[in-house]
Amino acid sequence: MENVTIKINGLTVSAPAGSTILEAAHLAGIKIPTLCYLKEINEIGACRMCVVEVKGARNLVAACMYPITEGMEVLTNTPKLINSRKRTLQLLLSNHDKKCLSCVRSGNCELQQLCTEYGVDDTDYYAGEANHYELDTSAAHMVRDNNKCILCRRCVAVCDKVQGIGVIGANNRGFDTAIGSAFEMGLGETSCVSCGQCIAVCPTGALYEKDYTDEIIKAIADPDKYVVVQTAPSVRAALGEEFGYPMGTDVEGKMAAALRRIGFDKVFDTDWGADLTIIEEANELVERIQNGGVLPMITSCSPGWIKYCEHYFPDMTEHLSTCKSPQQMFGAMLKTYFAEKEGIDPKKIVSVSVMPCTAKKFEIGRDDQNAAGVPDVDISITTRELARLIRRCGIEFTALPDEGFDDPMGESTGAGVIFGATGGVMEAALRTAVETLTGETLPSLDFKEVRGTQGIKEASYTIAGKEIKVAVASGLGNARTLLNRVKAGEADYHFIEIMGCPGGCVNGGGQPQVSGDVRNFTDVRGIRASVLYKNDAAKTIRKSHENPALKKLYAEYLGKPGSHKAHETLHTTFVKRTINQ
Amino acid sequence: MLHKKSNVPFSGTKEQEQALLEVIHELKDEKGALMPILQKAQDIYGYLPAEVQKIISDETGIPMEKIYGVATFYSQFSLSPKGQYRISVCLGTACYVKGSGDIYDKLMEKLGISGGECTPDGKFSLDACRCVGACGLAPVMMVNDDVYGRLTVDDIDDILAKYE
Ligand code: SF4
Numbered sequence: 074m075e076n077v078t079i080k081i082n083g084l085t086v087s088a089p090a091g092s093t094i095l096e097a098a099h100l101a102g103i104k105i106p107t108l109c110y111l112k113e114i115n116e117i118g119a120c121r122m123c124v125v126e127v128k129g130a131r132n133l134v135a136a137c138m139y140p141i142t143e144g145m146e147v148l149t150n151t152p153k154l155i156n157s158r159k160r161t162l163q164l165l166l167s168n169h170d171k172k173c174l175s176c177v178r179s180g181n182c183e184l185q186q187l188c189t190e191y192g193v194d195d196t197d198y199y200a201g202e203a204n205h206y207e208l209d210t211s212a213a214h215m216v217r218d219n220n221k222c223i224l225c226r227r228c229v230a231v232c233d234k235v236q237g238i239g240v241i242g243a244n245n246r247g248f249d250t251a252i253g254s255a256f257e258m259g260l261g262e263t264s265c266v267s268c269g270q271c272i273a274v275c276p277t278g279a280l281y282e283k284d285y286t287d288e289i290i291k292a293i294a295d296p297d298k299y300v301v302v303q304t305a306p307s308v309r310a311a312l313g314e315e316f317g318y319p320m321g322t323d324v325e326g327k328m329a330a331a332l333r334r335i336g337f338d339k340v341f342d343t344d345w346g347a348d349l350t351i352i353e354e355a356n357e358l359v360e361r362i363q364n365g366g367v368l369p370m371i372t373s374c375s376p377g378w379i380k381y382c383e384h385y386f387p388d389m390t391e392h393l394s395t396c397k398s399p400q401q402m403f404g405a406m407l408k409t410y411f412a413e414k415e416g417i418d419p420k421k422i423v424s425v426s427v428m429p430c431t432a433k434k435f436e437i438g439r440d441d442q443n444a445a446g447v448p449d450v451d452i453s454i455t456t457r458e459l460a461r462l463i464r465r466c467g468i469e470f471t472a473l474p475d476e477g478f479d480d481p482m483g484e485s486t487g488a489g490v491i492f493g494a495t496g497g498v499m500e501a502a503l504r505t506a507v508e509t510l511t512g513e514t515l516p517s518l519d520f521k522e523v524r525g526t527q528g529i530k531e532a533s534y535t536i537a538g539k540e541i542k543v544a545v546a547s548g549l550g551n552a553r554t555l556l557n558r559v560k561a562g563e564a565d566y567h568f569i570e571i572m573g574c575p576g577g578c579v580n581g582g583g584q585p586q587v588s589g590d591v592r593n594f595t596d597v598r599g600i601r602a603s604v605l606y607k608n609d610a611a612k613t614i615r616k617s618h619e620n621p622a623l624k625k626l627y628a629e630y631l632g633k634p635g636s637h638k639a640h641e642t643l644h645t646t647f648v649k650r651t652i653n654q
Numbered sequence: 655m656l657h658k659k660s661n662v663p664f665s666g667t668k669e670q671e672q673a674l675l676e677v678i679h680e681l682k683d684e685k686g687a688l689m690p691i692l693q694k695a696q697d698i699y700g701y702l703p704a705e706v707q708k709i710i711s712d713e714t715g716i717p718m719e720k721i722y723g724v725a726t727f728y729s730q731f732s733l734s735p736k737g738q739y740r741i742s743v744c745l746g747t748a749c750y751v752k753g754s755g756d757i758y759d760k761l762m763e764k765l766g767i768s769g770g771e772c773t774p775d776g777k778f779s780l781d782a783c784r785c786v787g788a789c790g791l792a793p794v795m796m797v798n799d800d801v802y803g804r805l806t807v808d809d810i811d812d813i814l815a816k817y818e
């Protein structure tokens with residue numbers, strides 16, 4: 074593409090034609106503050122934080138929207154601009170519940186950060202009427218506190234445009250404008266799928282997950298409870314960000330050490346459950362292919378996706394693999410197999426999971442997720458809550474040694490760890506399914522066609538003389554596109570992987586929030602996913618069915634993949650839901 | 655449960671629904687179809703209850719929230735039907751300084767509805783309006799075409815009783 078040359082603060086900058094002033098400034102290392110803007114998601118030019126002066130223009134312009142033209146001269150930090158931005162912040166504060174002390178976002182709130190940068194104090198705002206909203210706590214996974222909402226509409230855009238759901242939006246007008254759902258329903262009454270992407274993009278403390286850190290501290294302090302934790306693959310790929318490590322740092326060892334110091338009786342790994350899921354799911358796929366079962370089979374490990382399928386594609390729930398998710402398989406084996414083996418009463422076990430996901434909070438309460446007659450998982454927290462827990466327990470994360478997971482449910486393969494990236498489940502399943510179908514050892518374990526952060530990926534493999542077509546989608550808007558193709562008969566896949574969050578779990582709704590100014594110019598998904606692929610490549614065992622701890626589990630307890638016992642404990646059912654109830 | 659659902663039971667007819675479906679199918683593939691669909695729907699039903707918004711959402715695939723957002727943004731749309739007796743209280747400056755706000759609050763309390771709503775029996779609806787040109791009588795309220803002036807909150811019971 075052609076380049077355009079402009080001047081920013083007197084500096085000559087060359088940027089591709091079609092860039093905005095914001096993008097050109099970024100190339101020149103000049104930061105312009107933003108609030109509402111999220112690249113390709115929320116480009117509405119509403120907040121006016123990013124105003125700049127353009128020579129010849131009568132008014133200040135919004136840098137996030139304004140395209141550059143040859144010879145343009147831009148100023149980004151004149152006294153006039155600084156005053157304008159201060160006024161913008163003061164206006165926001167005039168209708169904002171300024172309780173930073175106890176706010177979950179204090180320290181990484183974009184509004185607070187800008188107020189600090191611009192020297193705008195919490196006593197420094199226009200006095201006037203302020204709105205008072207009740208908290209919306211109706212959903213299983215999150216809280217909406219509109220008293221802290223700045224109406225940037227990022228949550229609305231991600232829910233509607235990225236996820237294709239649109240259960241939240243701006244209601245009413247003027248001073249009464251507030252983000253909510255149709256007819257002021259609580260979020261829990263809508264067809265919200267609990268993905269938490271709205272929380273991930275919110276710049277302030279208006280949206281947050283329901284926090285269960287104190288329940289965990291209580292359980293650990295109770296001598297009658299046996300408290301066990303499992304951590305999902307993606308948590309280790311992002312937790313470090315909460316403690317100042319650069320994005321893309323693998324903190325698996327420190328995380329295990331921290332959990333042990335918090336006082337969990339066992340520190341296990343969801344990767345073990347992921348390997349187990351692969352064995353069951355690959356077996357189910359092979360059976361469906363060989364016995365004329367419903368195809369395409371679609372993965373069932375992402376509870377946001379499951380709820381979406383139930384609401385928006387209820388006629389396709391038969392396509393879902395009946396496998397429980399890794400979290401739930403892990404919990405089921407913890408309270409049956411492990412409890413029996415160790416002689417612990419499953420009722421005394423508190424099964425805790427740390428997940429990059431908020432939909433997991435919904436999933437633990439679903440029907441048919443209680444193999445031992447008690448819930449497979451009792452408490453599910455997000456990566457962010459784990460960071461909070463570590464801080465609250467006074468653990469100096471950066472000073473911790475690297476430690477490993479406990480045996481036996483801490484043992485995992487490379488296949489289990491890549492679950493966290495879009496395409497990872499597909500690749501892991503192929504490693505096992507291909508060897509099952511051919512009875513031969515794979516020469517190469519890398520299925521590169523299904524890697525990468527594109528929203529929809531397709532590939533086809535010839536396995537034992539048969540062509541197997543697969544597809545991978547992440548983000549529910551992409552899932553809808555793909556499923557509509559399947560329904561219209563335009564595609565005949567055998568196996569589809571769908572993840573509710575764009576990019577997969579590494580970019581889940583429970584991961585550390587990345588502020589807009591970083592997010593807009595960083596490949597967050599790619600960088601976090603690279604942690605998982607590196608972790609996989611470094612493992613000696615990279616196929617789920619070769620996990621020694623699982624071989625033992627099948628020998629001692631389950632028998633064969635897909636056995637009666639496996640079905641009782643590791644498989645589940647789905648329901649058909651509606652939208653606009 | 656729909657919290658802002660009109661408290662007047664929905665009484666749409668088959669004919670109305672048929673007319674609405676025709677409008678939707680005629681307009682739905684055009685860009686920016688939502689506004690004209692909502693306008694026509696309001697012409698057909700007189701207001702935009704949840705039941706009507708649901709039909710529009712189901713038929714167009716536009717999320718219900720987006721429809722509700724538009725319906726609550728533009729003052730031309732109403733979520734409640736008009737009552738047999740339409741009460742409007744003037745909140746223009748002259749009336750307001752003479753306490754029409756209190757009258758408005760009292761009416762909400764007496765009727766058990768908020769501004770813009772209608773009582774469940776369909777009898778009274780309540781709205782606020784701008785100066786009706788009777789400032790000399792401030793504070794002023796109207797019931798259909800009857801004008802009542804120099805009001806105090808104590809007059810309200812008698813006025814409402816006339817229409818019971
Ligand atoms: S949202 Fe931000 S500015 Fe508001 S109280 Fe929380 S930390 Fe403070």
Ligand code: SF4
Pocket residue numbers: 231232236238239240241260264265266267268269270271272
């Ligand atoms: S959790 Fe997901 S579906 Fe629910 S409101 Fe947020 S973005 Fe929309």
Ligand code: SF4
Pocket residue numbers: 221222223224225226227228229252271274275276277279280
């Ligand atoms: S809830 Fe958060 S993301 Fe949504 S509009 Fe308010 S401040 Fe923006």
Ligand code: FES
Pocket residue numbers: 106107108109110117118119120121122123124135136137138
């Ligand atoms: S208007 Fe540019 S960031 Fe909001």
Ligand code: FES
Pocket residue numbers: 744745746747748749750784785786787788789790792793794
């Ligand atoms: S202000 Fe009420 S009639 Fe003029």
